[in-house]
Amino acid sequence: KRSETFAPLVARQPDNELFRFSLAQALVAEHRLLDAVEHFKFCIAKKPDWMMARIFLGKLYLELGRKPEARLELQAALKLAIDQSHEDPERELRELLNTLN
DSSP states (O other), rough: OOOHHHHHHHHOTOOOOOHHHOOOHHHEEEEEHHHHHHHHHHHHOOOOTOHHHHHHHHHHHHHTTTTHHHEEEEEEHHHHHHHTTTTHEEEEEHHHHHHHO
8 A cells, every 4th residue: 555655754744745745645546535635635734835736635525525625626726727827737627617617
C-alpha cells in the first residue's frame, strides 16, 4: 500500500503539506476517500492557492455525493486556474462545473 509509505512521514512531520498531499493521493488510490479529504483540506488551509489540491478535493466531494462542497472547491479551483493561466485545468473545471448545474 502506498499510504504506508507516506503515513509515517506525515506522522513525523504533520505540518508538511507535500507529505500530506502524497498521502491523500495514495489514500484515494486505495479508495479511502474520507481519509483523503482531511489531508487535502489541510493542504488547502496551508496553501489556499494550491489549485491541484482543490481540484482533487472537489472531485473527491463529487465521488462522495457532496455536490455543494464539490461546487465550492471546483469554483475556487477554476478561479485559481484562470489567475494562474492553467488552460487545461480551466477547461476541465468548466466542464465539470457544467455537469453540476
